Amino acid sequence: MGGRRTDDFEAFVDARGPRLLRVAWLLTGDAHLAEDLLQTVLARVWPKWHKIADGEPEAYIRKALVHTHASWWRRRWRGEVPHGELPDRAALFDAYEGVEQEEALAAAVRALPVRQRSVVVLRYFEDLSVEETAKVLGCAPGTVKSQASKALRALRAVVPEPVRTSDE
Structure with a gap:
C-alpha cells in the first residue's frame, strides 16, 4: 500500500506542483x-495523504x-528591512575605539611634566575648580591656569580629538 500511496502522491505533485508553487x-x-512554503506543506500533507487523496487534495x-x-508571517520579525545599498559610514559606536583613546590619553598625561600632570589630573579628572587646584598644589590660581593651558596644548598635539558625528 505504501508504494501505491507514494506513486499517487508523486503523480499529484508532478501534475499540480507548478500551480501550487x-x-x-x-x-x-x-x-x-x-x-x-510548498515543501513544508507537502511534508505535512504526506503522512495524511491516504485520507485526503480521495477528496479534494488540491483545495x-x-x-x-x-x-x-x-x-x-505572524512569527516573522519585521524590525529589520534589508537595503540594496550599504551605509555611507561605519557604525557610530566602536567599543574598542574608546579604549584606544583612553590608553593614548593616559600615556600622554603620564608624559607631561609633573606640575602640568598634577593640574590636569586635579582639574579635569577630579573636577576641582581653579581655586581648589591651586590650594592643593600650594600655588596661585594664575599658575594653575597657565599650567593647564600648556598641558592641554601638549595633549592636543599628541592625542587627536575624537571624531564627532552629526548625531552626537
Whole structure:
C-alpha cells in the first residue's frame, strides 16, 4: 500500500506542483520562500495523504499553504528591512575605539611634566575648580591656569580629538 500511496502522491505533485508553487509565490512574493512554503506543506500533507487523496487534495493543500504562510508571517520579525545599498559610514559606536583613546590619553598625561600632570589630573579628572587646584598644589590660581593651558596644548598635539558625528 505504501508504494501505491507514494506513486499517487508523486503523480499529484508532478501534475499540480507548478500551480501550487504559483499559489505559494503569490502568497510570499519570493520564489525561494514559495519553494520553502510548498515543501513544508507537502511534508505535512504526506503522512495524511491516504485520507485526503480521495477528496479534494488540491483545495486541502491550498488551504494549508494559506494557513502555514499566515503562521510564518505572524512569527516573522519585521524590525529589520534589508537595503540594496550599504551605509555611507561605519557604525557610530566602536567599543574598542574608546579604549584606544583612553590608553593614548593616559600615556600622554603620564608624559607631561609633573606640575602640568598634577593640574590636569586635579582639574579635569577630579573636577576641582581653579581655586581648589591651586590650594592643593600650594600655588596661585594664575599658575594653575597657565599650567593647564600648556598641558592641554601638549595633549592636543599628541592625542587627536575624537571624531564627532552629526548625531552626537
